[in-house]
Amino acid sequence: MYLLLCMLAITDIITTxxxxxxxxxxxxxxxxxxxxxxxxxxxxxxxxxxxxxxxxLLALAFDRYVAICKPLMYTVILSNACIAKIGLVSLMRGVLFMLPLPLLMIRLPFCGNHIIAHTHCLPIAVAKISCGDYTVQKVYGVVISVVTVGVDLTLIALSYCQIIRNLLRISSKKVHQKALNTCSSHIIVLLVYHIPSIFAIVTPRFGQNIAPHIHVITANLNILIPSMLNPIIYGVKTKELRDKMRKHIWRM
Structure with missing residues (x-):
């Protein structure tokens, strides 16, 4: 879990x-x-x-499933080699699926207006100032975003369905409470990440009647909110991290 959290923290740092x-x-x-x-x-x-x-986030859902449903096999299933493969697959998937978006920008012709109505180079924002047809870029961005996010959310939902199914077989309230504490941080991070992300994906492509500053705000919140809240959420909900922070504060 800590290796996955480290990878998530690295992606937050790179994004910001x-x-x-x-x-x-x-x-x-x-x-x-x-x-x-x-x-x-x-x-x-x-x-x-x-x-x-x-x-x-999908890998963390699988981590929660193994921790709750197969605790005795946790270190065997999620070995260091397995975590390394997960990180490599995540990187390869990101490169293969998302690198075409900025590469497609190279093919666009730009005539006069070179002003992007955003604080950063969103591919769709750059495509909109082109004087050519950017239908391919628009369709590719929508399809990839919907398919990948849809598949990941479906697999995450299946993981939690299996967790709930296993918990229903156990009548102990203590076990239920422990499972809830185990999963709550991941669920909160999912909501924090995917809600702004969905707005950031939808508004530039289908929100023609929305004011420009709303597009800018949603795009920036999509970057700032998850990166700011992820460490706080996992820091508060993870006992080991909480204890380390408490010891560090007392030393100061």
Whole structure:
């Protein structure tokens, strides 16, 4: 679990560091220019790491399933080698599915308007300022987002259905309470990540009547909220992390 949480923390750090510094330069120093190469790099990092985050949330759901339903086999099933494979698969899936989005931006022709109505280079935002047809980019982004998020959420739901099924066979309230404490942090993180993410996916493509600043706010919240709350949620709900923080604070 800690290795998976470490991977999730790394993706949070990469997401924020690929977007927030440039956004702060816009607000603090009025530096509103970004190079074409910098824009492509930012879009690539942001999209790939976002896909990795959904994969890791799915892996954490599997971790909860094994911990509750097969506790005696936990260290055997989720060995270090297995966790390494999960991390590698998450990276490969992110690259294979999401790298085409910024690469498709290269093919777009840009005539006059080079101003993006966002604080970072969202592929769909860059495509909208093109003077060419960006239907392929739009359809690909929607299909990949819906399919991958839909598959991941379905598998997560199946994991929790199996957990509930196993818990119903046990009448002990203490066991039920322990299972709830085990799963609650993951469920909260899922809601924190997927609710802003769904809004960020839907509003740029289907929210033509929504004010531009709403698009910007939802896109920024999609980056800030999960990265800010994930460490707090797992820090509060995980006893070992809570104890470590308490000892560190007392030393100060």
């Amino acid at each position: 560091t690929s977007v927030i510094p440039k956004a702060l330069c816009i607000f603090w120093f009025n530096l509103k220019v970004i190079t074409w190469g910098g824009c492509l790099t930012q879009a690539a990092f942001y999209t790939i790491v976002s896909m990795m985050q959904t994969n890791l």
